[in-house]
Amino acid sequence: MRSGYLEAQAGVSSLTGAYARLEGGARLRENLGVFGFAEATARERMAGAGVRWTFGW
Numbered sequence: 001m002r003s004g005y006l007e008a009q010a011g012v013s014s015l016t017g018a019y020a021r022l023e024g025g026a027r028l029r030e031n032l033g034v035f036g037f038a039e040a041t042a043r044e045r046m047a048g049a050g051v052r053w054t055f056g057w
Contacts, residue, residue, distance in 0.1 A: 016043065024036060
């Protein structure tokens with residue numbers, strides 16, 4: 001099963017002020033996915049990527 005998502009956020013934090021965040025990812029298997037994100041505030045920029053492994057009982 002392959003599916004994906006895209007999420008966008010914008011808001012105001014009392015610590016950093018205004019921010020914007022964009023995240024997108026894809027599910028490669030039922031319990032395994034990959035994602036990437038970018039976030040920006042007035043002071044800094046950040047980006048990254050990761051792997052999500054989900055499990056349950």
